Amino acid sequence: MAHGHAVKRYSGLMDWLTTVDHKKIGILYLLAGGFFFLVGGLEALLIRIQLWKPLNDFVAAHTFNELLTMHGTTMIFLAAMPMIFALMNAIVPLQIGARDVAFPFVNAIGFWTFFAGGVLLNVSWFAGGAPDAGWTAYAPLSTPTYSTTHGLDYYVIGLQIAGIGTLVGGINFLVTIINMRAPGMSFMRMPMFTWTSFITSALILFAFPALAVGLAAMMFDRLFSGNFFEPTNGGNAVLWEHIFWIFGHPEVYILILPAFGVISEVISTFSRKRLFGYSSMVFATVLIGFLGFMVWAHHMFTTGLGPVANALFSIATMLIAVPTGIKIFNWLFTMWGGSIRFTTANLFAIGFVPTFVMGGVTGVMLAAAPADFQYHDSYFVVAHFHYVIVGGLILGVFAGLFYWWPKMFGRMLDETLGKFCFWTFYIGFHLTFFVQHFLGLMGMPRRVWTYLDGLGFNNLNLISTIGAILMGIGTIAFLLNVVITALKPKNASNDPWEDGRTLEWTISSPAPEYNFLQTPLVRGYDAFWKEKMEGKKAMVPAEPIGPIHMPSPSILPFVMSVGLFIAGLGFMYAKGDYGTGIWASILNNHILAIFGLAITLGCMFLRSVYDDHGFHIEPDELHGDKGVKA
Amino acid sequence: MSTLRPQGPVAEEQFGLMKLTILIMVLVVVIVFAIAVYVIIRFRRRPGDKSIPAQVEGNHKLEIIWTVIPIILLIILGVPTVKSVFGLAKDYTKDPNAVQVKVTAHQYWWEFEYPNLGVKTAQELMIPNDAIISIEAKTADVLHSFWIPSLAGKIDTNPGGNVNVMYFEAPKTGVYLGKCAELCGPSHSLMDFKVKVVDRASFDRWVAAMKNPVALPADAEVAELLNKQCLSCHAIGGNGGPAFPNLTGIGSRESVAGILMNTDQPQYKNEGTVKDNLIKWIEDPQAVKPGTLMPKVDLTKEQIEAISDYLAGLKLEY
Numbered sequence: 001m002a003h004g005h006a007v008k009r010y011s012g013l014m015d016w017l018t019t020v021d022h023k024k025i026g027i028l029y030l031l032a033g034g035f036f037f038l039v040g041g042l043e044a045l046l047i048r049i050q051l052w053k054p055l056n057d058f059v060a061a062h063t064f065n066e067l068l069t070m071h072g073t074t075m076i077f078l079a080a081m082p083m084i085f086a087l088m089n090a091i092v093p094l095q096i097g098a099r100d101v102a103f104p105f106v107n108a109i110g111f112w113t114f115f116a117g118g119v120l121l122n123v124s125w126f127a128g129g130a131p132d133a134g135w136t137a138y139a140p141l142s143t144p145t146y147s148t149t150h151g152l153d154y155y156v157i158g159l160q161i162a163g164i165g166t167l168v169g170g171i172n173f174l175v176t177i178i179n180m181r182a183p184g185m186s187f188m189r190m191p192m193f194t195w196t197s198f199i200t201s202a203l204i205l206f207a208f209p210a211l212a213v214g215l216a217a218m219m220f221d222r223l224f225s226g227n228f229f230e231p232t233n234g235g236n237a238v239l240w241e242h243i244f245w246i247f248g249h250p251e252v253y254i255l256i257l258p259a260f261g262v263i264s265e266v267i268s269t270f271s272r273k274r275l276f277g278y279s280s281m282v283f284a285t286v287l288i289g290f291l292g293f294m295v296w297a298h299h300m301f302t303t304g305l306g307p308v309a310n311a312l313f314s315i316a317t318m319l320i321a322v323p324t325g326i327k328i329f330n331w332l333f334t335m336w337g338g339s340i341r342f343t344t345a346n347l348f349a350i351g352f353v354p355t356f357v358m359g360g361v362t363g364v365m366l367a368a369a370p371a372d373f374q375y376h377d378s379y380f381v382v383a384h385f386h387y388v389i390v391g392g393l394i395l396g397v398f399a400g401l402f403y404w405w406p407k408m409f410g411r412m413l414d415e416t417l418g419k420f421c422f423w424t425f426y427i428g429f430h431l432t433f434f435v436q437h438f439l440g441l442m443g444m445p446r447r448v449w450t451y452l453d454g455l456g457f458n459n460l461n462l463i464s465t466i467g468a469i470l471m472g473i474g475t476i477a478f479l480l481n482v483v484i485t486a487l488k489p490k491n492a493s494n495d496p497w498e499d500g501r502t503l504e505w506t507i508s509s510p511a512p513e514y515n516f517l518q519t520p521l522v523r524g525y526d527a528f529w530k531e532k533m534e535g536k537k538a539m540v541p542a543e544p545i546g547p548i549h550m551p552s553p554s555i556l557p558f559v560m561s562v563g564l565f566i567a568g569l570g571f572m573y574a575k576g577d578y579g580t581g582i583w584a585s586i587l588n589n590h591i592l593a594i595f596g597l598a599i600t601l602g603c604m605f606l607r608s609v610y611d612d613h614g615f616h617i618e619p620d621e622l623h624g625d626k627g628v629k630a
Numbered sequence: 631m632s633t634l635r636p637q638g639p640v641a642e643e644q645f646g647l648m649k650l651t652i653l654i655m656v657l658v659v660v661i662v663f664a665i666a667v668y669v670i671i672r673f674r675r676r677p678g679d680k681s682i683p684a685q686v687e688g689n690h691k692l693e694i695i696w697t698v699i700p701i702i703l704l705i706i707l708g709v710p711t712v713k714s715v716f717g718l719a720k721d722y723t724k725d726p727n728a729v730q731v732k733v734t735a736h737q738y739w740w741e742f743e744y745p746n747l748g749v750k751t752a753q754e755l756m757i758p759n760d761a762i763i764s765i766e767a768k769t770a771d772v773l774h775s776f777w778i779p780s781l782a783g784k785i786d787t788n789p790g791g792n793v794n795v796m797y798f799e800a801p802k803t804g805v806y807l808g809k810c811a812e813l814c815g816p817s818h819s820l821m822d823f824k825v826k827v828v829d830r831a832s833f834d835r836w837v838a839a840m841k842n843p844v845a846l847p848a849d850a851e852v853a854e855l856l857n858k859q860c861l862s863c864h865a866i867g868g869n870g871g872p873a874f875p876n877l878t879g880i881g882s883r884e885s886v887a888g889i890l891m892n893t894d895q896p897q898y899k900n901e902g903t904v905k906d907n908l909i910k911w912i913e914d915p916q917a918v919k920p921g922t923l924m925p926k927v928d929l930t931k932e933q934i935e936a937i938s939d940y941l942a943g944l945k946l947e948y
Contacts, residue, residue: 231790373783
């Protein structure tokens with residue numbers, strides 16, 4: 001039977017620009033996040049080359065500040081966040097037995113706005129200077145008085161646009177996980193990765209508006225001479241610190257929680273054992289998310305908030321160690337008594353545990369405010385947060401990628417090259433950052449362009465630079481692995497690791513467009529494992545085979561983000577002096593900015609008035625899949 | 631300058647807390663590592679092993695243990711932390727026995743004013759070894775952070791009348807390195823200063839010497855030049871303007887511009903005699919400290935030499 005109405009189907013590039021399929025959007029997130037990860041990594045290498053010897057002048061001082069700002073901003077917002085979203089998009093709907101996310105169109109908007117913001121931010125390199133006030137952009141250094149280039153404009157507007165993407169993405173996943181779980185999948189039967197994605201989405205919902213407000217205020221300061229943070233006109237610089245960290249601290253947990261989820265899945269699968277203490281794991285995740293909002297001022301112990309605030313935030317911060325400790329021991333005892341298989345994915349996951357513990361304990365050390373007076377803004381802090389973010393999040397992302405690669409692409413990554421990647425990256429990581437603890441204790445402040453000779457910093461910095469190069473080699477090995485794998489045939493089975501426990505392993509690799517031919521019936525935690533243990537090969541379906549409703553692809557999300565991109569540029573350059581020519585009238589009168597906004601609003605209007613009900617895939621088109629009669 | 635070799639009671643208290651936390655944390659790390667190594671070796675999958683391990687759901691006793699023990703450790707850590715937070719927040723700004731210093735941070739130099747003594751200096755904080763030093767810190771432009779690793783932890787310098795206070799003591803005489811610890815622009819990494827701790831008698835002599843009038847250069851031409859080119863911004867003794875670093879006694883300081891170390895046996899790129907350093911600095915300030923407000927003044931080589939000669943000779947007896 002033919003379709004009820006004509007369906008637009010695109011192929012090639014247009015397919016990718018118009019897709020609303022969560023699996024394809026996941027791949028787009030991975031490509032974009034991976035690209036920015038390489039950019040940020042390159043910036044990191046330049047930083048380490050500058051610091052390999054004292055009084056080096058490999059890059060100029062102001063270039064160095066641009067590099068460190070863009071390294072931090074890129075890695076957090078444009079590399080780590082999208083890679084998390086890549087995994088969430090690729091896996092969460094499969095884990096809960098859904099056919100897509102709740103709002104596929106919004107999902108596409110999320111990706112394209114993030115991408116537009118990220119590109120806009122990096123355009124600054126070619127437009128007269130990148131932002132240079134650190135990823136924290138503390139006022140007054142970030143106010144127009146002290147930052148006269150357009151760098152910080154790119155920062156506020158680029159991040160604002162990218163932030164829209166993250167916020168709508170978070171809302172989308174909240175709705176998806178609450179509403180679209182397969183029959184029988186109660187909250188306490190959800191896989192751990194889905195749980196952590198859920199809590200992360202909730203944190204995004206509450207944390208990103210704070211950033212949006214802060215960035216909007218700073219945008220007013222920069223573009224329209226507002227005075228939120230300009231002290232000479234009655235603004236308050238400390239206010240920005242508060243707003244930034246009210247967003248910034250939960251952001252750390254937004255990043256790390258999904259990594260916790262990945263580690264839980266990988267360790268459990270490759271130990272052939274149920275996750276130890278599942279309910280305490282869920283409880284710990286929720287508690288970390290909750291406490292994460294109450295500790296922002298531990299980034300500000302030296303700001304001079306007074307002893308009462310410092311004492312309270314010290315204690316609140318230390319408390320986070322308790323749920324984190326619960327997780328660590330649960331992972332160890334998941335392995336205890338198991339049958340551990342050392343795949344690359346599991347190497348990354350097992351490597352994660354001690355590394356993250358080290359990042360965690362230095363976190364508790366930093367929480368002791370009087371001691372933090374010494375650690376603060378020194379290399380000790382640099383070491384700490386790289387242990388948490390690289391040693392935690394990035395190892396988690398690598399584990400997740402090796403683990404779910406067959407489900408995303410239908411091919412297994414090469415294990416030998418994978419193990420080479422793990423060992424170079426892992427050893428390089430510890431070489432780079434372990435010594436930085438000592439540099440900090442010896443008195444080396446962070447964000448320094450250079451350091452003097454004769455202070456005892458030389459050797460440790462050299463080791464750190466060598467480590468960074470090793471991490472670079474590890475990353476190249478991963479890229480090589482991706483290329484080699486892409487040339488191989490798609491031959492991964494449904495359950496390529498053979499010990500899969502959750503729903504994503506019940507369907508083909510890669511998953512078909514509609515994910516599940518029939519929505520599965522979930523009868524317990526680790527749904528697939530439960531069926532396997534009872535001798536079954538597949539899930540019991542919860543519905544008969546019928547037409548599957550699919551959303552239509554659309555170019556609107558892409559066009560909307562292009563509009564925002566143009567509007568951003570228009571606002572930034574509205575105040576310049578362009579003489580009397582055509583550019584002056586376009587830019588100075590905000591015509592370009594209005595044009596950009598008009599594109600975006602026009603797309604929203606089109607989307608609202610044009611009803612697109614999507615299309616159905618009829619049962620006779622579901623070739624290749626053998627349905628089970630319900 | 632290391633925080634690991636504290637030279638005063640405040641840094642010692644902070645170091646003590648650091649040692650306590652490190653001790654507890656090393657304990658935690660060792661336990662986790664030990665369990666991890668044991669598990670990885672003991673429970674690795676042997677080739678051909680198809681057995682299914684017992685699917686343990688959890689263990690309440692164990693889970694309670696690893697919840698309660700961290701809580702106990704945190705109490706051990708939390709009590710001295712809170713005590714120390716309040717102890718270090720003591721305000722000595724009204725204490726007549728303490729030496730009061732107003733620290734003002736600038737891009738990229740430090741101004742030290744002794745309001746009770748009527749003395750103002752730059753780049754080098756001179757303090758006696760027998761009193762509490764009470765600091766009131768603020769900034770004239772962007773955020774900076776005042777840090778002397780071996781004497782005390784840091785405090786941010788905030789703009790707009792938001793003054794932070796801290797105190798420390800330095801019982802041992804000597805010279806300590808101070809740093810800016812908050813990103814403040816291109817020369818953030820070069821915004822060092824020195825803390826010179828001397829005994830009470832020397833300190834008093836230094837204060838008196840700072841107030842003595844300073845003679846202008848004997849050569850009228852150099853004096854004219856100095857008046858026109860330098861004293862419009864800088865002060866020397868009773869002459870000149872207050873906006874930029876006070877140069878009184880610059881000849882006996884440890885460094886020029888905070889970063890060029892004065893020594894007769896130069897070892898590194900940033901070291902030289904006082905005069906050489908002054909010449910290097912005046913010839914091209916941007917090359918020494920990118921982004922500094924000190925302009926490249928239009929002077930001939932001879933003029934720079936003459937001014938540097940004069941400045942290098944500005945020594946204080948103390």
